[in-house]
Amino acid sequence: MEKTKFKLEKAKIIRNDEKGIQKTRFIIQSLFAALCIWIGIEFYLFNQYLETNGAAAFYSRPPGVDGFLPISSFMSFYLFLKTGIIHNAHPAGFFIFLSIILMSLVFGKSFCSWFCPIGFISELVGDFGEKIFKRRLKLPKWLDYPLRSLKYLLLGFLVYSVVVLMSTLALKAFLDSPYNLVSDVKMYYFFANISQTALIVIGVLFVLSILIRNFWCRFLCPYGALLGIFSLLSPNKIQRNAKSCIDCGLCNKACPSFIKVDKVKTVISDECSTCLNCVDACPVKDTLQLNILLPKKKKINKRFVAIGVVSIFMIVTGFAMLTGNWQNKISKEEYLMHYKLMNSYGHPTGTKEFKKLNEEVEMRNKKSNSQ
Template sequence: MEKKEKFIRNKEKSIQLIRFIVQTLFALLCIWIGIEFSQFIKFLETNGTAGSGYRPPGVEGFLPISSLMSLYYFLQSGIIHPVHPAGFFIFIAIVGMSLVFRKSFCSWLCPIGFLSELVGDFGDKITRKIFKRRIKIWKYLDYFLRSLKYLLLAFFTFSIFSMSEIALAYFLGGDYNIMSDVKMYYFFANISQTAFIVIGVLFLLSIIYRNFWCRYLCPYGAFLGLLGFLSPTRIKRNTSTCIDCGLCAKACPSFIKVDKVITVNSDECTSCMNCIDACPVENTLELKYIASEKKINKKLVALGVVIIFLAITGLGMITGNWQNKVPKDVYIKLNKNVNSIGHPMSSEDIKKLNEESERKAK
């Protein structure tokens, strides 16, 4: 039987207040961007006589599919497409965060993740009061539902990576992509009864089952979870000092059985460090570099997440690739018929453009 070391109480300060502050500030930034964008919509609707002609580039962070297409276009052509360039840099920043600190965007910056967390905390209080515990979905059903976000990711990835450079340029420069953020605004501003019911159901499910959207349906989170396997950092458990209290597993919002593993390799780990804060024994749960086994200060994660995001998005700003190059009069013109602008490309269109690209390559 393994000899346990002397119990030394963990007196390290929690990182959760700092994480909450970072989440709140980023959520407020997103709200501010939303307010500015609503004024831009008013500008379009009044033909430039009211509202504001300033279109906040940050809104492009809510267009992950377009951003992934821009990234793939850049890899093919070496060109940052002039429509939604801010989305390109925001996407790169989020990828960078995941490559360093796993799926940290989800627990440190994502406004949907922040909202899900608040709803989950509220739901935990209710379920613990009624059922005396957190509600977890049956294990095999959980595996099946978790696969849905990866199926969605596979669909989007296959659709995008089957497109040639010409096809990507055609789509990215088309009316649909130009107005995609405007169409997104109108979707929520004039939400249909069906969409409202779907969102309401997801909200209720998130109260009962913590992080329902993030855990089962978010393809963005699935992508970042896969990237996290390339991260040089992992949460590790020292079995010689662990007292098997199980508090780390109870604290994990992703239901990872931290108390049963030596190294947390799960794709659901978001580097929120709830488990580390919950551990009552010093030097038992720590975030470490895989190669060197060197401990990483929790504050370094907070600082690193913010610096990576600001540095990469700042690069877009200083290189002149932040504001898009679409003239205001084009926006005003397209907005008059925004509801009639549909998706421009069918699978047959993509096939034809790919064939054209192959002919030109020859």
């Protein structure tokens, strides 16, 4: 008791007066959400043009919509790693994916808490839930751990289907397929004519996110799972100075990912999204901070994180724009043609031709390996 009192007294002397970063984070999240809404409006107008068979005014397709095709973007990324080719069906998706991976390698799972519109909505819904229940509800460990593994199972299935089961030729065949070319338009109609089942699922996720903060992100998002893995490689980590820490537990309380920040020296967790809530909450100067650990340990200013994540996104997407790799090369006439045939386009991996192609490549590989 005496010790705690002494520590609190000490805390008054060395109070943390640093300005918080949450307002800036909120502004960045809001601007990115507004950008996504703008992309949605442009894409709606583009689809009106297709729906009226070219009678409505033409609005070009916003390339940013590619960012909502994570599987196609992942396949493009993998094709690039294997061949050095940037596939031209959804090139913006490739660059957005690349910028998000880079962000994770530098600043941890920062995309989730600084940009992702789903993460932003989850956060707002979670705040609403906390206002109702007056506390942050958490699932017991025996349920939390198995549920958290779900997103890794989904990610594992996706990676296995692409990396293990698909040859380079099959990968290219998928990306070239008309199904992939119009996957963005198909996605639009999935939401425009949303089924009752999909609405129920979204409704259930919404309610669960009120009860349990970040329900979707914590348990189900395979994208977040992938970024969480990359984030472990980041040299920037939240660190606690155990000597000046007064064990007030405020960092613990502030963490939306339920990380026990007050019990560790360095936060090494796939759930940490570098939101810096814990750093802002800490009342003692220089006790909890984001440090770069390599090449040598140094404190990172919170504002630098904001500038850093925005810069990575802008530099990578700006590079794509300047080098002519942002827009795809599909003409409006081609889109009109695809629109008419779109409903006959099945998932290419289910077609006989695709299976045959994959089998042929496998046979060829086996032959060349045995020679």
